[in-house]
Amino acid sequence: MADEAIFDKKKSHHAKRAGRKADKKKKKNEVDQSNLSARQRNPKAFAIQSAVRAERQFRRREDVISKKQHIPQVDKTPLEPPPIVVAMVGPPRVGKTTLINNLIKSFIKTNVTSTNGPITIVTSKKRRLTIIECNNDINSMIDIAKCADLVLLLCDASFGFEMEIFEFLNICQVHGMPKVMGVLTHLDMIKNAKTLKTTKKTLKHRFWTEVYPGAKLFYLSGIVHGEYLRNEIKNLSRFISVMKFRPLSWRTTHAYILADRLEDITSQETIRKDPKVNRDVVLYGYVRGVPLMKEAMVHIAGVGDMKINELSYLPDPCPLPNSEKKRHLMERERQIYAPFSGVGGIVYDKDAVYIELHGSHSHKQEDEETNEKKALLKNVVETKETVDEQMQESGFKLFSGGAVIYPDMIKDDEYLQHMKSKDSDQSSVDEESESENDSGIDQSEKENKGKMSKLPWDNNSASEAEDNEEQKDNKTDSEDDEEKSNHNDNFSIKWKEKLGEKATMAYFERQKTSKNIMKLVYGDFEIGNKSKEQNQKEFESDSEEEEIGGLFKKVTSTQKKKQKQKDQKDVDECSFFYSLNKPNLRDWTSELNKQYLINSFVTGKRSADEDASELLKLDDASDDEEELYGDFEDLETGEKHVSVENTEAIKEERAGTKRKAEPIKSEILDKKLKLKAKFDAEYDNPDDHRIKGDHSYYESLKAEALKQSELNKSVFENLDCGLRVEVEGFRPGLYVRMLFKNMPSEFVTNFDSSYPILIGALNMAEQNIGFVSCKVKKHRWYKKILKTNDPLIISLGWRRFQTLPIYSKIEDDLKCRYLKYTPEHVTCNMHFYGPITPQNTGFLALQTVNNNPNEIKQLGFRIAATGSVNEINKSTQIVKKLKLVGTPLKIYKKTAFIKDMFTSTLEVAKFEGARVKTVSGIRGQIKKALNKPEGAFRATFEDKILMSDIVFCRTWFKVDVTKFYAPVVNLLLPAGSKNAWQGMKTKGQLKRERNIHIDANTDSMYTSIDREPKVFKPLVIPKALQKGLPYRFKPKERKTTLSGKSPKNIFKDRIAVIKSPHEQKVSNVMKMLKTNYEQKKEKEKEATTERLQKHKKQIEEEEWRKLKRQKELKKKICRHLSKMASKKKPQM
Amino acid sequence: MRVLLSILSGRAIKIEDIRSTHDDPGLREYEVNLIRLLDKITNGTRVELSETGTSMYFQPGILVGGQVTHTCCTQRGIGYYLEVLLAVGPFCKEPLNAVLQGVTHHDLDVSVDKIKSAALPVLLKFILVDDGLELKVVRRGAPPLGGGEIVFRCPVRRHLRPLQWTKWGLVKRIRGVVYALRVSPTMANRVVESAKGVMIKFLPDVYINTDQCRGPNAGKSPGFGVSLVAETNEKTFYCAEAKSLEAGSGETSLPEDVGNECALKLLDEIYRGGAVDSSFQWLLALWMALGQKDVSECVVGPLSDYTISFLQHLKEFFGVMFKLEVLRSESEDEASDDDEEHVTKAQKVKMTCVGIGYVNISKRTL
Secondary structure, X not given: XXXXXXXXXXXXXXXXXXXXXHHHHHHHHHOOOOOOOHHHHOHHHHOOOOHHHHHHHHXXXXXXXXXXXXXXXXXXXXXXXXXXXXXXXXXXXXXHHHHHHHHHHHHHOOOOOOOOOOEEEEOOOOOEEEEEEOOOOHHHHHHHHXXXXXXXXXXXXXXXXXXXXXXXXXXXXXXXXXXXXXXXXXXXXXXXXXXXXXXXXXXXXXXXXXXOOOOOEEEOOOEEOOEEOHXXXXXXXXXXXXXXXXXXXXXXOOOEEEOOEEEEOOOHHHHHHOOOOOEXXXXXXXXXXXXXXXXXXXXXXXXXXEEOOEEEEXXXXXXXXXXXXXXXXXXXXXXXXOHHHOOOOEEEOOOOEEEOOOOOXXXXXXXXXXXXXXXXXXXXXXXXXXXXXXXXXXXXXXXXXXXXXXXXXXXXHHHHHHHHHHHHOXXXXXXXXXXXXXXXXXXXXXXXXXXXXXXXXXXXHHHHOOHHHHHHHHHHHHHHHHHHHHHXXXXXXXXXXXXXXXXXXXXXXXXXXXXXXXXXXXXXXXXXXXXXXXXXXXXXXXXXXXXXXXXXXXXXXXXXXXXXXXXXXXXXXXXXXXXXXXXXXXXXXXXXXXXXXXXXEOOOOOOOOOOHHHHHHHHHHOOOOOOOOOOHHHOOOHHHHHOOOOXXXXXXXXXOOOOOOOOOHHHHHHHHHHHHHHHHHHXXXXXXXXXXXXXXXXXXXXXXXXXXXXXXXXXXOOOOHHHHHHHHOEOOOOEEEEEEEEEOHHHHHOOOOOOOOXXXXXXXXXXXXXXXXXXXXXXXXXXXXXXXXXXXXXXXXXXXXXXXXXXXEXXXXXXXXXXXXXXXXXXXXXXXXXXXXXXXXXXEEEOOOOXXXXXXXXXXXXXXXXXXXXEEEOOOOEEEEEEEEEEEEEEOOOEEEEEOOOOOHHHHHHOOXXXXXXXXXOEEEEEEEOOOXXXXXXXXXXXXXXXXXXXXXXXXEEEOOOOOEEEOOHHHOOHHHOOOOOOXXXXXXXXXXXXXXOOOXXXXXXXXXXXXXXXXXXXXXXXXXXXXXXXXXOOOOOOOOXXXXXXXXXXXXXXXXXXXXXXXXXXXXXXXXXXXXHHXXXXXXXXXXXXXXXXXXXXXXXXXXXXXXXXXXXXXXXXXXXXXXXXXXXXX | OHHHHHHHHOOOEEEOOOOOOOOOOOOOHHHHHHHHHHHHHEEOOEEEEOOOOOOEEEEOOEEOEEEEEEEOOOOOEHHHHHHHHHHHHHHOOEEEEEEEEEEOOOOOOOOHHHHHHHHHHHXXXXXXXXXXXXXXXXXXXXXXXXXXXXXEEEOOOOOEOOOEEOOOOOEEEEEEEEXXXXXXXXXXXXXXXXXXXXXXXXXXXXXXXXXXXXXXHHOOOOEEEEEEEEEEOOOOEEEEEEEOOOHHHOOOOOHHHHHHHHHHHHHHHHHHOEOOOHHHXXXXXXXXXXXXXXXXXXXEOOOOHHHHHHHHHHHHHHOOOOEEEEEOOHHHHHHHOOHHHHOOOOOEEEEEEEOOOOOOOOOOOO
């Protein structure tokens, strides 16, 4: 065997050491193959094999890419975003509260006993959550869907998906789909492992069809000691904290607030007098969406439209940690804020506020005093703290050189009190001021006021002054500014030293000037506003100004100012720079003045970096880079020019010497750096890896959006808070306090914190009401069809309201034709009277928001229809088909007089020229009214019509939309019945309730139809014709006459024959004889039939006997024959 | 002005004490005429005037636009009406196609030429794509009697774009139109000569057209005038204009003076600088404020009184406050060093604002 093995051994492989192959391999191994891509390693495999296939591949790739592309949106999330709203939605008893408790515990490691209303927690360094539970009321579900960023849809796995979940998903789709994550609970109720598996799978797939394939569905496998498994909760919380959100179009155009705190600041006295008095309510919450403007109208869902009386921002009760370099949150930074559930130190009950004083949190600033007096005082103080004050505060901040000192409320109070006392006796306060800080405030305050009042006045004076001084005025203005800023410096330096801060003069000045011009424009305006609000204060400030008057000119009284404003308004409007009188123009032709101007022409000198010759020079210098610098000179206009080093060089160049100056090294370096940055920006963009090819248009769009978002973020960054709020509004992420006056008292008395209070800002014109036209489709799960003019509850924008819609269909000529019912499976148009809302806003319609279980069971699915807004108008054009019917009165050849179509000549006049038609299809036109039978008219037709014809006129009748709009005010309902809002009822409902039956139209009832046989007229042949006819065809005898008498009646007209007695006797006898004879005949007949029958019988019997005999004979013969045959056979 | 904003914001306004202490109390004829025009382009507008005309209640409707023909009051130029139409034009339901008849050139108002050359490019920056933005001067008409006619077409937009316009560049060419209505054609040539004489010192690229109107095209009254446009390399247009005195006023104006005056005005405008002509600062501000909820910023020359009061109204109606900054141009920083050259550059104001996210609610979507 061993020998065999030796023989069997194959020749071993020898790698080539030399030759072509070896060379190739060596060459290949020279480069490190490990980190090369397959394509690089084996390029041949990736070469195009087939052009068609390559084309298909390319096309597919492009398809995929373009599917990925979205229209780039400007990213509007602020630097410090508001907390993310996480909503727990699901049917009752599914484990929502448990999940909230568990999540809070996993995030901030504290147990929360009761969860009520929104709960804000800090979860990571950059993220906060507001967790809110949604109760089982369709109103809440709608409001939650409008504000939630992330929805956790809880579902009892042992039961399956319930109708509420599908309803909620539909609501979400209409109002902008938030992120949705499903959570399956009660999984431990399913004991069998296999059923568990199949349930999970079926539920998952059902969920995917509803949301999107691949949507995340969590399984919470069971409860241990009243808690979910820690691991699963941890997983869930991890998912929540890395979730990304796509902006929704409604929320990127509207600001909204989910109120997490409510306070009634109506004085107790007025409430005591009249418990139903309208309340002043303060609501708190984070601004979300876009910046909220100060004067904005808002809609409080479930209450109605309100105007914010006061809006101010507060220090964040649940702030993100400061940006220190830590990886994790400190324990004390894991904060929770939930005033409604009694965590943040304050518990809200219906009519009382309880304060927990062991709080470990920093935000118990506004503890309510139980003492009424103090509370009253506080109210006064709080209401005074308007943004005007904040402006002044901001002045303080400005001087402190950007040190962001958020004034505490307490401090504020102090400050305000100072203000008051100062007003009464200013100088004394100045001396008495306790802390340096406060005096600083006072002084800056004074300064501000002085300016505020002075500048607008200055402006007026400028306009009064001669126009040629305008320029100079500006100059003097700026001089004034400098003066003032110097003055300010004097003040500031003192306490700047004390505070030890390094505010630079330049910063000061810059802020100063920009502020000044704003004051110039808005200053007097603000004061005007203030005078409306606080007249008293105005006067005080006036007196103040007089004191300051040493520096500036005295200010006239406010009345005079108003007068001046009025004068200005009365003057003809004119948008020229010089208003009316002609200006004294500067003589630009003079050499001196020409100097000012010459550089603004292309022929003039340019600044260094724009001058073409210099650019060329620089290009030469940096010859390693061939690219042209295109547009980058835009980036840096000022700096270079300012820089001290190169001013000399520039000057030399300006002098016109063509000497090629050696470009300064630093300059080149600068440019190189810029180029590099540009290059980096282009190529380091991670998105480029995903999207390849020529998508320059998309890229440019994207870049534009990015640029805009950066600009949005950066522009107001270095403004102080007060001014910033004034300019861009209350940006999202701020915690604000809103005062609403004249809220209905039910809002406070019936307050239930488990209902979300959603405050949505209304944009321009959205507070108005008009006719809204939209396209709508009945929901395919809704059982009934919808009827025109049946009340419908619509959730559109922030609002929920009931209205009376009219359905219509757009015809080919863009006419809206009235429909009585919604069609099935297709969209139709709907018009209703309601709030004006931008186009393309989605809405949904419900027939009832009542949570009556019977009603729900009857309806099944509550969402009746969905759609979106098309158009807004102040009038509607819906028409209904109308057929006017008339009959001919008289007919001429082609003209006919028609009656019964109209009732008056005026009506006819309106319809002159209208087209009419007979039933048989003869067309015609209305010509003119007749005066005799009122309403009759002359019409012409294309052919002669018959008297029996009916004439139609087809027209359109305008249908008006009923002006009915009633907001759903479910938050005002008493606590138990908040989900039982009942608006207008449908006609059907009313009839059912009152047991009214309709009398059926007798015309539409079915009755048996008796049709008499048609009797035709006899054929009448004219005499002339009869003559010519052969005898056969001549009418023989007239059975009927033309006069229509039936033959029976022929004798009717004849004379009656009366017989004489003899004749009577004769006839009697004859009659008797006749009867006798008839009798006899009858008898004979009977006898004959009897005889005949007998005879027949006899014959039959005879026959029968004969037959019998024959049969027997046959038998006999047959027997005989058979015998014979049998005898013969044996012989054979 | 307030009425205009009322229409855009959809808020009803009540104006009281209109010239109540004036010799000629109440609304003027041209103001009533303007309200009529606004009534034509809207649906559902309700206007109530008091008997004396000193108070007015105005409840705006929905902007419809479409085909409008309007005879303007001759007390004011067409520019007065056109400015309003220009402001509301992009927010109508249907594209605006307005025919206005009246005085095309008036002392009190910007002339149609100026709007055509300086205001339309500004609007174009906001709507970006020009589909039918057009202003056509069919006939010209001088002040006392008018007789001019223009056609204005404006496309509609759902919303305006935010605009960043902080560079205005350098003047690269100067163009102009001289019109002469019912006067000798030599007048026009004389105007051209004098205007060109001034401008040529600054820039060689000066070209001025003459528009000698005859017959019905020349309107009903005699007159002549000039408008000059300076175009920069950043597509900013400055425009200035001058015209002869009214025919009946007794005095006469020399064409040379008119040309000279116009040229000086243009230089003044250039001196002021900024991204837009000073007459249209308010339009710029309006469109910036009505943009999407994004930051717009523009640099303009010193604010005119009209603009200032307009900004105040903007704040009142829309709650938009502009951040205004005096731009520190390099020259001012350097003022201490080389004073002579740069010191007197006109003050530039940088206007920054966040749009209110205004959407055209009248437009129809299908």
